[in-house]
Amino acid sequence: MRLLRPGDEVIATHDLYGGAYRLFTQVVAAYGIHFHFVDLSDSAAIRQKLNARTRMIWMETPTNPTLKILDIRAVVEQVCGQHIWVAVDNTFASPYLQNPLELGADIVMHALTKYIAGHSDLLMGAVIVRDPELAERLAFIQNTCGAIPGPQDCFLTLRGIKTLALRMQRHCENGRAVAEFLAAHPAVQHVYWPGLEDHPGHVVAKAQMRDFGGMLSFRLVDDRVERALALMRRCRLFALAESLGGVESLIGHPVTMTHGSIPKAAREAVGITDSLIRLSVGIEDAEDLIADLEQALAGAH
Numbered sequence: 001m002r003l004l005r006p007g008d009e010v011i012a013t014h015d016l017y018g019g020a021y022r023l024f025t026q027v028v029a030a031y032g033i034h035f036h037f038v039d040l041s042d043s044a045a046i047r048q049k050l051n052a053r054t055r056m057i058w059m060e061t062p063t064n065p066t067l068k069i070l071d072i073r074a075v076v077e078q079v080c081g082q083h084i085w086v087a088v089d090n091t092f093a094s095p096y097l098q099n100p101l102e103l104g105a106d107i108v109m110h111a112l113t114k115y116i117a118g119h120s121d122l123l124m125g126a127v128i129v130r131d132p133e134l135a136e137r138l139a140f141i142q143n144t145c146g147a148i149p150g151p152q153d154c155f156l157t158l159r160g161i162k163t164l165a166l167r168m169q170r171h172c173e174n175g176r177a178v179a180e181f182l183a184a185h186p187a188v189q190h191v192y193w194p195g196l197e198d199h200p201g202h203v204v205a206k207a208q209m210r211d212f213g214g215m216l217s218f219r220l221v222d223d224r225v226e227r228a229l230a231l232m233r234r235c236r237l238f239a240l241a242e243s244l245g246g247v248e249s250l251i252g253h254p255v256t257m258t259h260g261s262i263p264k265a266a267r268e269a270v271g272i273t274d275s276l277i278r279l280s281v282g283i284e285d286a287e288d289l290i291a292d293l294e295q296a297l298a299g300a301h
């Protein structure tokens with residue numbers, strides 16, 4: 001955001017991480033930077049917002065929490081040659097599963113807090129760019145503004161990253177086992193996981209990712225807030241928490257947690273309904289995870 005100047009415009013995915021939405025609309029917008037939130041899978045919608053002031057496209061794929069898939073290459077092709085940075089928040093995929101720079105993006109952002117550090121015990125981020133000049137500008141901004149991580153967080157990140165590949169393999173295996181279990185459960189209305197063949201982004205995900213990850217969401221047949229909260233209270237292995245990407249499985253309720261600051265109409269437009277539950281599937285034994293969900297779902301319908 002510090003690369004931008006007053007008057008610049010950003011086209012961002014409408015299906016955005018809650019913290020990014022809050023940062024853009026409640027902090028950065030006050031500095032005269034304009035944000036357009038659109039469905040980035042709709043090329044006509046992008047064209048409609050593109051103009052000479054457009055400086056950046058901000059996208060996420062898979063998105064949080066409905067796991068929508070955006071075709072990174074298709075977005076890049078739409079704006080190439082126009083001096084517009086394409087930035088991808090790659091936190092959900094991790095670099096093990098997806099490499100946006102290879103698909104033509106200019107900027108990749110990771111919350112290292114999540115999969116890369118992997119143990120839910122630090123807060124840190126990284127921005128990766130292709131152009132050395134842009135890297136220098138960002139390093140200058142970082143040094144000037146003070147977004148510098150502490151040595152203990154750096155140590156923990158370096159310790160965690162050594163097992164990224166092993167952890168991601170297990171997250172993906174467990175993600176599949178849990179998604180397939182939930183998809184077959186009578187109390188579950190819908191499962192959002194890009195590895196399922198009926199997922200609308202499955203074909204693109206298969207092409208731009210190496211596997212489908214351990215993040216998934218599901219909606220209950222009885223689509224009420226109380227139902228979701230009761231289910232979460234019954235879970236014994238899945239801990240109730242907002243974060244994701246750690247070795248331990250987490251469960252969360254976007255409507256009352258991560259997406260509380262997104263207006264109801266806006267969140268429902270992107271599929272975040274009252275009973276939507278998000279899982280960060282960890283690296284525990286898949287059978288234990290399924291057994292926990294099975295007992296928690298009993299009585300949910």
Ligand SMILES: *Cc1c(COP(=O)(O)O)cnc(C)c1O
Binds near residue numbers: 017020089092112124
């Ligand atoms: C958690 C998260 C962030 C922010 O990361 P922090 O390290 O918690 O500040 C950004 N984007 C996505 C998609 C996230 O899940």
